Amino acid sequence: MMAQRNAPVVLIVILFALGAAMPFVLKPYHLNMLTEIILFALYAVSYNLLLGYAGLLSFGHAMFFGMGAFTVAVSLIHIPGLSIWSAIGLALAMTTAVGFLTGGLLLRHKGSYFALLTLAFNSLFYAVATKWHTITGGDDGLSVTRPDLALGFTTVSLAGIESFYGFTLVIVGAAIVFCWYFTQTAMGQTVLMMRENEERMKFLGYNTNISRLILFTFTGAVAGLAGAFYTLHFQFCSQSAISVDMTTTVLLMTFVGGTGTFWGPMLGALVYIILQNYLSDITDRWPLFMGLIFVFMVLFIPGGLSQIIQSARDLLAGRRGRGKPMAAKEASS
Amino acid sequence: MSDFPVFFLHGLAYAGLLFLVSAGLTLVFGMMNVLNFAHAAMYMLGAYFSYTLLQATDQFWLSLMLCPILLFAVGALIERFLLRRVHVYGHLHELLLTFGLAYIITEIVKWVWGNFPLAVNIGGLLGDTVEIIGITYPVYRIFIFVCAVFVGTVMALILYRTRLGIILRAAVNDSEMVNALGFNVPLVFMGVFAFGAALSGFAGVIAGPLLTTYPGMAHDILIDAFVVIVVGGFGSLGGAVVASILIGELQSFGVLLFPKLSVALVYLLMAAVLIVKPSGLFGEKQ
Numbered sequence: 001m002m003a004q005r006n007a008p009v010v011l012i013v014i015l016f017a018l019g020a021a022m023p024f025v026l027k028p029y030h031l032n033m034l035t036e037i038i039l040f041a042l043y044a045v046s047y048n049l050l051l052g053y054a055g056l057l058s059f060g061h062a063m064f065f066g067m068g069a070f071t072v073a074v075s076l077i078h079i080p081g082l083s084i085w086s087a088i089g090l091a092l093a094m095t096t097a098v099g100f101l102t103g104g105l106l107l108r109h110k111g112s113y114f115a116l117l118t119l120a121f122n123s124l125f126y127a128v129a130t131k132w133h134t135i136t137g138g139d140d141g142l143s144v145t146r147p148d149l150a151l152g153f154t155t156v157s158l159a160g161i162e163s164f165y166g167f168t169l170v171i172v173g174a175a176i177v178f179c180w181y182f183t184q185t186a187m188g189q190t191v192l193m194m195r196e197n198e199e200r201m202k203f204l205g206y207n208t209n210i211s212r213l214i215l216f217t218f219t220g221a222v223a224g225l226a227g228a229f230y231t232l233h234f235q236f237c238s239q240s241a242i243s244v245d246m247t248t249t250v251l252l253m254t255f256v257g258g259t260g261t262f263w264g265p266m267l268g269a270l271v272y273i274i275l276q277n278y279l280s281d282i283t284d285r286w287p288l289f290m291g292l293i294f295v296f297m298v299l300f301i302p303g304g305l306s307q308i309i310q311s312a313r314d315l316l317a318g319r320r321g322r323g324k325p326m327a328a329k330e331a332s333s
Numbered sequence: 334m335s336d337f338p339v340f341f342l343h344g345l346a347y348a349g350l351l352f353l354v355s356a357g358l359t360l361v362f363g364m365m366n367v368l369n370f371a372h373a374a375m376y377m378l379g380a381y382f383s384y385t386l387l388q389a390t391d392q393f394w395l396s397l398m399l400c401p402i403l404l405f406a407v408g409a410l411i412e413r414f415l416l417r418r419v420h421v422y423g424h425l426h427e428l429l430l431t432f433g434l435a436y437i438i439t440e441i442v443k444w445v446w447g448n449f450p451l452a453v454n455i456g457g458l459l460g461d462t463v464e465i466i467g468i469t470y471p472v473y474r475i476f477i478f479v480c481a482v483f484v485g486t487v488m489a490l491i492l493y494r495t496r497l498g499i500i501l502r503a504a505v506n507d508s509e510m511v512n513a514l515g516f517n518v519p520l521v522f523m524g525v526f527a528f529g530a531a532l533s534g535f536a537g538v539i540a541g542p543l544l545t546t547y548p549g550m551a552h553d554i555l556i557d558a559f560v561v562i563v564v565g566g567f568g569s570l571g572g573a574v575v576a577s578i579l580i581g582e583l584q585s586f587g588v589l590l591f592p593k594l595s596v597a598l599v600y601l602l603m604a605a606v607l608i609v610k611p612s613g614l615f616g617e618k619q
Contacts, residue, residue, distance in 0.1 A: 057425045059432075105604065108611045112368035113430055113567065116559045119606070123556045124600040131596055244552070248436065255429065288440035295433035299418055302426065 013176055019169045021319020023162045037273045039229040042172045042263035044253040045179050046222035051251075052259035053183065053216055055195040059247050060106070060118030061332040064095045064220040068227030070260050071095075073142040073237035074135060084147045084158070084208050088171075088228050094225025099217035109211050129239040141238030144231060158232075168229055175225055180262055182218065193216050238281055252294050258304025338468055340585045341591070342392045348476035348581025349481030350540055355558040355565075355573045356488060357532035363568030364505055364525045366424055371431040373555035374438035375530050379404050379537025380546045381446050384453055387541075393455045400538045408530025437553065443548045450547035459542075477539055484532070485574060492570070501525065544600040557584075560603045566616025575614060 022034060023298040043065055050056045075082055075090050106117050129136045136142065149156040149167060158164045182188050194201050194208050201208055231237040240246065249272070257268020272290070279286035301307055358372045362404060382403055383396040390396075411434065419426045454460065459476055462469045492498040504511045504518050512518040561580055565572025580599055587595035606613065 055425070057428065105607050108607065112362070112424055113563075114365070115425075115428055116368060117563065118565065120556060120559050120600065120603060127596040127600070131593075162595060251429075251432075285444060288437065288444065291433055291437040291440055295415075295430065298426065298430045298433055299415065300402075302422055307350065307481065 008180065012180075016169070016173060020166075020174065023165060026129075028161050031161050031165050033162065033273060033277060035168050035233055037270050038168050038172050039226050039233060040250075040253065040269040040273060041266040042176050042179075042229075043223055043226035043250050044257065044269045045176055046219045046226065047217065047250045048254050048259055048262075049179065049183070049191075049219045049222075050264040051254060052261075052264075053188070053195065054191050054212065056110070056212075056216075057115045058118040058243065059115050059171045060102075060122035061219075061223055061250055062242055062244065062246035063102070063122045064099060064223035065227035065230065065246055065250070066239075066256065067091075068095050068126065069231040069237045069241040070129065070142075070227075071224070073144050074226045074230040076144045076147065077142060080129075082147065083150050084232070085150070086149070088225065091224050091228040092221050095227075096217055096221045099220025099224075100213070103216040103220070104215045107209065107216060112197055119244065121249075122242075122247060126239060126243050129242045133139030136239065139239070141236055143236050146232055146235055148210070164233070168233070169275060172226070172229055176266070179222060181261060187211065187214065252272060252290055256293060256304055257295055258306030261306040261310070264304055264306035271305065336589060338466060340589050341582070342470055342474060344582035344585030345578070345613050346477045346543070346581075347584055348578045349478040349555055350536060350543065351554075351561055351581055352578045353484060353536035353539065353572060354483065354533060354554050355561040355577060356543075356570065357529040357536070357556055359562055359565075359568055359570065359573050360488070360532075361526055361529040362562070363570075364501060364556055365433065367427045367526075369431045369526075369529065370428060370555070371411070371434040371438065372457030372529065372533050373551040373558065374435040375404055375407065376533040376537040376540070376554060377442060377546075377548070377551040378407070378438060380453075380541045380550065381537075382534070383538040383541050384446070384451055384546050387453060387564050391456075393457070393459065402532040404499075404534025404537075405531035406526045408527035409523055411530070412440075412526040416526065417523075419517070420490070439548060439551060446546075446548075448548055449525070450545045452545050453541040455542050473542060480535075480539060481577075484535070485570070489570060528552035541611055557599065560599055564606045564613060566613030569613070569615040572613055572615030588597065 019038075023031060026034065043061075047058070050058050050061070054135060056223075061267075071091040071279055072087045073085050100155045100215050102121055106114060106121065130138055132138075146158045146164065149158050149163075156163055156167075158167060190201070190206055190211050194206070194211060198208055230241060253268035253272045254265040255268070256271060257266065258264030275290065276286065279289055283289075297304055303310075338384050339377060354373065354376055358369060361367055361369050361372070364389065379400045382400045386396040386399065387393065409477030415430060415434070416427060455473065459473050461472050463472050463475070464470075465475075500511065500516055500521065504521055508518045511521075517570070540546075540550065540554070557580060561573055561576040564579065565574075580602070583598055584595070587598040591598065610616075
């Protein structure tokens with residue numbers, strides 16, 4: 001029992017150690033790719049807290065990602081000498097506020113209605129980002145330079161990919177760990193049980209509407225953090241960060257990786273970015289392949305890659321009947 | 334305000350197109366509880382089929398007859414071989430499937446026809462202009478509105494005045510019971526989905542000459558059709574009529590009166606309806 005409880009912690013330490021070793025192993029090109037994978041992993045994890053844990057299918061997650069990306073870009077351009085911490089803090093504050101306000105409206109509906117409304121809201125944000133040329137740069141986008149990282153006792157230049165990778169690994173990695181911790185808290189468990197039987201949770205005295213709003217706001221802020229790192233990574237932000245395509249991206253990542261586990265979406269982000277990088281070299285039609293993979297998964301492997309891995313592991317372990325984890329059920333209701 | 338009548342007619346024409354798209358969407362949603370994200374993609378497919386057919390034959394009426402039939406077949410196949418498979422996993426899964434299909438159709442369209450707009454010209458009477466209430470106005474835009482009125486009337490007659498309509502409405506309430514009474518409910522659902530697809534194809538053919546055919550047309554109309562459904566009320570045909578006209582006119586006059594705000598007006602209306610009456614103007618309380 002003790003060993004099982006400690007397993008996630010051991011895994012986290014191993015992953016961080018592996019991550020720390022990567023700059024000595026990988027070429028800058030691949031280190032760039034890995035940075036992208038890490039920030040999209042956070043984005044996908046936040047999305048899965050909605051889809052996999054709460055059973056809410058959102059088509060508007062890019063509005064938080066894009067809002068975080070634009071907040072960092074706009075604040076770095078308009079406030080000279082702004083530290084990287086303040087820029088990220090502003091992005092978090094903005095997305096938290098937007099999540100709270102839109103959540104109040106959007107969460108009035110569930111299921112298909114919710115999906116439809118989130119898509120419409122995402123389109124609204126996209127339309128504003130495209131038309132509000134003076135702030136967002138419209139079609140041209142915004143170019144920024146990564147500021148140095150002030151640590152109090154010293155200042156680190158983040159201009160090179162090695163140092164920025166390290167920064168991303170620590171901050172985004174910590175955010176992913178925090179999301180995992182969130183699923184273990186009473187709040188996270190409440191959300192899970194609400195998905196299973198909301199009536200009963202209400203009857204037991206839980207205010208399910210408030211819990212859902214808190215979760216929605218939290219995932220929005222986390223997606224905003226991922227968006228902030230997106231701008232810092234590419235040193236560029238355009239309206240594509242807030243477009244419905246960005247929601248599609250995270251939906252594909254999450255679903256291909258598997259909504260049934262916490263780590264599935266991270267695996268999905270890894271596979272998606274690698275496939276995107278290599279398929280786009282071979283063919284211009286790579287989105288078509290991603291779409292075909294997605295539909296194939298929906299039809300035949302609703303649990304995604306993590307379902308395959310879990311059944312393979314169960315097979316190897318001789319079906320010792322470990323019992324299904326709480327989150328291991330695809331979003332269906 | 335001498336432009337007033339022109340913009341009013343523009344609004345009505347767009348409302349007609351919006352109704353043709355959202356009627357199919359709301360029908361499938363009301364009957365099968367499936368929010369069909371691929372609906373607008375099939376509308377786009379209809380527009381591109383029509384473009385190719387017009388290039389080959391130059392017969393608009395032929396295209397208006399043939400494309401809906403093609404889309405009917407596409408819809409029937411999708412329902413029979415894909416949608417029915419994932420039905421057991423629940424509505425969100427069906428939604429994900431239609432979303433994936435929309436994504437694939439859009440990519441195929443870009444592949445086959447290219448990622449740029451294609452203009453569709455129609456000759457004859459429809460391409461002409463006509464003199465009404467003192468202004469010269471394109472016949473085609475009036476034609477769109479007439480088509481929408483015709484389709485809306487036929488749909489309402491079928492749903493509320495025929496035996497088929499009774500079976501359809503009964504299947505929504507209790508599909509198991511209707512099945513037990515000896516009606517083939519899966520076949521009924523396949524028919525509804527295919528009819529929705531045919532309707533989207535019809536709308537696509539009509540949209541071609543008005544808006545040109547381009548790979549983003551599906552996404553553009555989908556958002557507006559969703560807003561129509563939200564404002565009008567989920568699954569309500571009457572709501573779709575009123576909301577289509579509201580949004581068509583709002584789009585049209587928005588450009589005239591508040592050019593800077595025009596993109597946001599439709600969403601503001603939607604947000605207002607959500608705050609005041611979350612189930613939509615004509616929606617039943619859930």
